[in-house]
Amino acid sequence: ALMPSIFGVICFFGISGNSIVIYTIVKKTKLCSQQTVPDIFIFSLSIADLLFLLGMPFLIHQLVGNGSWCFGGTMCTIITALDSNSQIVSTYILTVMTLDRYLATVHPIRFKHVRTPFVAGAAVALVWVFSLVSITPVWMYTGLMRLKDGSVGCALLLPNPATGTYWFTLYQFFLAFALPWVVICGVFFKILQNMSVAVAPLPRRSQRVRTRKVTRMAVAICLVFFICWAPYYVLQLAHLGVQRPTFAFLYAYNIAISMGYANSCINPFIYIILSETFKRQFIVALCPSHRAFRVAPAPADAGMSLKTQTPPLPENTHVHSKRTFVGPTVM
Numbered sequence: 001a002l003m004p005s006i007f008g009v010i011c012f013f014g015i016s017g018n019s020i021v022i023y024t025i026v027k028k029t030k031l032c033s034q035q036t037v038p039d040i041f042i043f044s045l046s047i048a049d050l051l052f053l054l055g056m057p058f059l060i061h062q063l064v065g066n067g068s069w070c071f072g073g074t075m076c077t078i079i080t081a082l083d084s085n086s087q088i089v090s091t092y093i094l095t096v097m098t099l100d101r102y103l104a105t106v107h108p109i110r111f112k113h114v115r116t117p118f119v120a121g122a123a124v125a126l127v128w129v130f131s132l133v134s135i136t137p138v139w140m141y142t143g144l145m146r147l148k149d150g151s152v153g154c155a156l157l158l159p160n161p162a163t164g165t166y167w168f169t170l171y172q173f174f175l176a177f178a179l180p181w182v183v184i185c186g187v188f189f190k191i192l193q194n195m196s197v198a199v200a201p202l203p204r205r206s207q208r209v210r211t212r213k214v215t216r217m218a219v220a221i222c223l224v225f226f227i228c229w230a231p232y233y234v235l236q237l238a239h240l241g242v243q244r245p246t247f248a249f250l251y252a253y254n255i256a257i258s259m260g261y262a263n264s265c266i267n268p269f270i271y272i273i274l275s276e277t278f279k280r281q282f283i284v285a286l287c288p289s290h291r292a293f294r295v296a297p298a299p300a301d302a303g304m305s306l307k308t309q310t311p312p313l314p315e316n317t318h319v320h321s322k323r324t325f326v327g328p329t330v331m
Helices: 002-029 037-053 056-064 072-106 117-134 136-141 161-197 205-239 247-274 276-286
Strands: 142-146 152-156
Touching: 002 037, 002 056, 002 247, 002 276, 037 072, 037 117, 037 247, 056 247, 072 117, 072 136, 072 142, 072 152, 072 161, 072 205, 136 142, 136 152, 161 205, 205 247
Parallel strands: none
Antiparallel strands: 142 152
C-alpha cells in the first residue's frame, strides 16, 4: 500500500494547495478586471497543475488493481490526454514566465508595453493550443488492451511498437523537458549576467525590489521543476535499453512518477513561503474583515511546473501510459 498512499497524500495536498492559489487570485483580482501579468501566469499554472492532479485518483486505482482499467475507452483517452496536456502546458507556461522575468529585469522600460495582461493571456492561450496539437499521438493511439491476467488496461498502442516506443520517448523527452529546460537555463543565465554588470537606468527602487522577489520565485520554481522531473525523464531514456526491468528499476520508476506529480503539489507552497504579498492576499480572501492589511498591487510571484506518461512497456509489444503497470507490482 506504500505507493498508493504516497500518491494519495500528493493528490490531497496538491489539489488543496492549487485550489487555494486559484481562490486567492480570483478574490484578489475579481476574475479578470484587476489581474497583473504574474497573476495571469500563476493562475494559469495552477489550473494546469490542478487538472494534472485530478488524474491521480485513476492512477491510484490502477496501482491498487495492478494496472487494470475499468472506466471505459472514452475515459481512458480523456484522462491520458488530460495528463499529457496539463504537463506540457505547465512546462511551457514556466518557459513563458521565464521570458517575462527576462523582460522585467533586463528591459523593464523598453518592453513595458509588451508586458500587459492582454499579451500574457494571449501567450497562455497559444501555449494551450500548442499543447493540444503536440499530444496528437495520445489522442490517436490511446485505447484499451487485454492484460496477461485477463483484465483490461489503458495504454498508448502505437502502430509500430518496435520503433514507435523509441521515437515517442525521444519526442516526449525533447518536447516536454529538454527544449524548455535549455530555454529556461539560457534566459536565467542572461538575467544573472545582466544583473551583475547592469549600469543602465532602472525603474524606481520599489519596482526593482518587487522584480527581484518575483525573479527569486521564478528561479525557485524552475529548480523544483528540474529536481522533480529529471529522474523521470532519465529513467524513461534508460528504459529504452532495458528489456526486462528489475523490481528495483520499476520501484524507482514509480518513485520518479510520484516526484513528477509532487511538482504540481509543491508550487503553491512555494508561493506561500516566498511571497509575503500572497500571504496577505490569502488572508484578505478568507477573511474580508482583515482588509486593514494593505495588500500592495505588486505582481503575484511567478510560478511554474512538467510531467508525463507513456513509459515503454517491458515484456510487451505495446507502449503503455505511465498509469498502467504491468509486471511486478510495485507496492
